[in-house]
Amino acid sequence: MNSIQIRQAFLDFFSSKQHFVANSAPMVIKNDPTLMFTNAGMNQFKDIFLGNSPANHLRIANSQKCLRVSGKHNDLEEVGHDTYHHTMFEMLGNWSFGDYFKKEAIAWGWELLTEVYGLEKNRLYVTVFGGDKADGLEPDNEAYDYWKAFVSEDRILYGSKKDNFWEMGEIGPCGPCSEIHIDLRDEDERQAMPGKDLVNNDHPQVVEIWNLVFIQFNRMNNGELKSLPAKHVDTGMGFERLCMALQGKKSNYDTDVFQPYIQKLAEMTGISYGSGKMTDVAMRVVSDHLRAVAFAIADGELPSNNKAGYVIRRILRRAIRYGYTFLEFREPFVHKLLPVMVENMGKAFPELTAQQDLISRVIAEEETTFLRTLSVGIHKFDQYLAAHPEKKVVDGQFAFELFDTYGFPIDLTRLMAREQGWEVDMEGFAAGMEAQKTRSRAAGTIETGDWVELKPATAETLFLGYDQLEAEVELIKYRRVSSKGKTYYQLVFDKTPFYAESGGQVGDRGVLESGDTKIHISDTQKENNLVVHIAEKIPQQMPSHFLAKVDGRKRQLTANNHTATHLLHAALREVLGHHVQQKGSLVNEERLRFDFSHFSRMTQEEIEKVEQIVNARIRENISQEEHREMEMAEAQNMGAMALFGEKYGDKVRVISFDKKFSTELCGGTHVHSTGQIGLFRIVSEGAIAAGIRRVEAITGADAERFVNEKIKELDAIRSLLRNPKDTVHAVEQLLEQNESLRKKLDAAQKDQAGQLVEEMAAKTEKIGGVNFIGQLVEMDAKMAKDLAFAIKNKVDNLFLVLGHAIDGKPGIVVMISENLVKERNLHAGNIVRNLAAHIQGGGGGQPFFATAGGKNPAGLDKVISEARKLLV
């Protein structure tokens, strides 16, 4: 079976057991401060396990794309060095939410592996939870007994709490798990040592392929375990490992999941896989990382310099680094593997196919910039070597600077050093790294207080803000949060008219009133599905009931901009084409920002066209059409476009302004009819990444002000030009005139300067065989300097002292011909310093030319006379 068939067989199998086949959730997570990426199949069902949301299907099966770059068993720096670690991987899972339990999960698991996939039974082992005294838990004999029906008892092993008891976190749902392991070793090895001794022993060919978790407890705050009324099944099977097992390979990278990339790399480099240790590692690294990065970009996460975007950048750069060092790539190459990936996975993951062009460009762009970073680093490194030729050891601090400031990888520094017979002081490097980490940690500490719970939460906070801006609300819980000396409070209510920041729209501001008590809410945010109201100050005695009032003006202005964003989106697609897709959006009370996929600069005509369309739609005063709870399928039939990387429930909210023009899935707040927006103006257009452009625009009174200011400005110019018929032409003429006058003036000044030089030259005195000129002139330092150089070209054997003053600021210029400098060992710098004493100043310069400035113009005469004396 190839990998595509293997994935399909899994989904088909569980579909035949009445499972709903769900799509993979986005790999990049939004609205969860604790998690940046999906790292397990269960992430998208977290709210169901926590009891925050009900399950829409009791049985679900899916393949979930996951990403892990750090954690207990995952270190990015190790991926590629062995045969089984990955950053991005697929997790096949089947789920029961309060429906079937251990019996079916075990029976179906066995059936799928042995009958559908046809794995040899004598290679399989299963583990069950062996009990734990501290938690007062018995061994999971229930699971043991179910397994007994299929597996001989010498293949059922008891496992420890570490291996066979699964917990989501410190507290929350948890339970025993049962794992299926497979022994993939050759016959003779299996004879030599039984596989059961290698289970859970980090043997690369005796591996866990499937973990069945039976969630039956809830871990309470005090550590106690409480039995759950609804028991769940959560299973996860590593897709890449399964492929290895089914295809009879010894390494995940030998399966058709990875080989296409590896073969392509071999073709590109002329190096065959298997021919060298480090070239093999590099090929594995590149093929693994390509998948991770491509999926992340497809989900809307671009390489950048912080948070999730930074993780993506690091992964991609690691791939480039290995390609650069071991495969000798000097030009962007990773993006050239993308077509192979789309061919392999495009069917199962349509987001790849749809955005292939964009992903390719983003990767290529990042490759180019990183190769540039590398060349800057190499340059710095060479300079360092040249500056310390005898050292033979690269300073740790410098190596760290290269890494920290210029992004130059430490292993490359070491490699280059070794090539020159140098060492790198790794201790110094580590010290710099440690200091950096300490600094960051100290700055990033957030102190979160315990929730003060007034009332048990029964459901998610109900949002009332679509219909009303004021409401009676009840406080559920609140807590204090401090970071870096700033303290604020988070408040959660049973219901609220406040809109929490999401979908690009900023959170609401407003006030809570209870009797005489007023609490100002400065922002409203979402943590997963929790709506959190932010207050800087709260009273000592917290009331439980409030009248919550949203700042209506801010809300209205924000709604103007949000609706305008929808109109803009539709207009862009009309003008530029259907490849335009939203890639990011910010909507607040001042302006809107819209990022979208498009590959070239918008022309002035295109921008105007878009503005015209949007403004026409505003004048049509189209009424908002809202569907608050629509089936996803129905919404898509209406033409509403789902965004890649966005997570949607089964029921979605659909907002249309003229169904044929703009229909979007959106949770934001909008105007009732477009006329309220008044006016729409684009104020900027530019690129933010390869293939992604950003438009910023304003609406309403802000747009009006913007236009008025432009008109005022033009009026002012026109009136300065005495209201010409053609303003542009008038300005052009003015500029031309100005240019020609400037040239004339230049010529005249040159002429004058020439005369001045002549005059000065005529005042040459022969003193001691030297052409001495000592004069006072009325000009500034710059002019005096120019004059001095001009005279120098005219008079040889020159000793020139100019005393200049303008606006009461005196200065001195000393110029001495080079021959005199040499013959008489003169130094203009020293001379000018001495002379400057007479004008209460200081100065300096080179041997042949020096300047000084001072405070006392009256001393200038003395300067000249003293200068003359120097030659006598």
Place this chain on the structure above:
RNA sequence: GGGGAAUUAGCUCAGUUGGCUAGAGCGUUUGGCUGGCAGCCAAGAGGUCAUCGGUUCGAGCCCGAUAUUCUCCA
């Protein structure tokens, strides 16, 4: 969120304890030479050294703020 850096000609970059009339290569313009393969020679244009403020007699260089970009850590 915190740290480090960069910003000089159209492009790529030099510019060494503040003394600079700010340079190089490539590109560009003009002229001359040359029988071609990115030909050679000469001359020229092109810079408010990111912006604003400060220190200083004097700032591309030192200090502070801002903007933009790069980079590392969380």
